[in-house]
Amino acid sequence: MTLVKWNSNGNANPAFSNLLENFFGKDLGEFVGRDYATTTPAVNVVETKENFTVEVAAPGLKKENFQINLNNNLLTIASTYEKSNEEANGKYTRKEFGYTSFQRSFTLPTTVDSSKIEASYKEGILYVYLPKREEAKEKPARQINIS
Structure with missing residues (x-):
C-alpha cells in the first residue's frame, strides 16, 4: 500500500493549493518574513580571569530597544x-507592520560583583560585562616556602 497525497480541489488551482500548503506547513516567521516572528538571538558567554561577558547578537536594533534587569x-x-x-x-493604501521581541534570563554565579555590571552595544552586538568579585578572581601561582 502506498500513501498518496490527496488534494481536495482536484488540482483545479494548484497555485492556491501550494499557497495553503506553504502557509500551514511552515512556521509563521518562515512564511511572512523575519519582521513578524518572535526570535531568540544567539548568545555567547565568555569567561576570563577578570569577568564574564555575555554577547547577544542583535543586528538592526538600537541600544534603546534593550532592557537589562537584575533581580537578586x-x-x-x-x-x-x-x-x-x-x-x-x-486609490490604495498599503500598511505593513512588524513586531520582534525576545527575553533571555541568566542565573548569575555568586562570584559576580553585581554592583559593577555594565553594558554596551556595538555593531549589532550587545555586550554585558559581569565583573568577578576580588576574592573570586584567579590568583597567579606562587611558591610557598617551607619553614
Whole structure:
C-alpha cells in the first residue's frame, strides 16, 4: 500500500493549493518574513580571569530597544522592536507592520560583583560585562616556602 497525497480541489488551482500548503506547513516567521516572528538571538558567554561577558547578537536594533534587569541573582535581557511602514498611492493604501521581541534570563554565579555590571552595544552586538568579585578572581601561582 502506498500513501498518496490527496488534494481536495482536484488540482483545479494548484497555485492556491501550494499557497495553503506553504502557509500551514511552515512556521509563521518562515512564511511572512523575519519582521513578524518572535526570535531568540544567539548568545555567547565568555569567561576570563577578570569577568564574564555575555554577547547577544542583535543586528538592526538600537541600544534603546534593550532592557537589562537584575533581580537578586537573575539577569534578564529583553528587547522589543516595532516597525511600521505605510504607503498611500492614489486609490490604495498599503500598511505593513512588524513586531520582534525576545527575553533571555541568566542565573548569575555568586562570584559576580553585581554592583559593577555594565553594558554596551556595538555593531549589532550587545555586550554585558559581569565583573568577578576580588576574592573570586584567579590568583597567579606562587611558591610557598617551607619553614
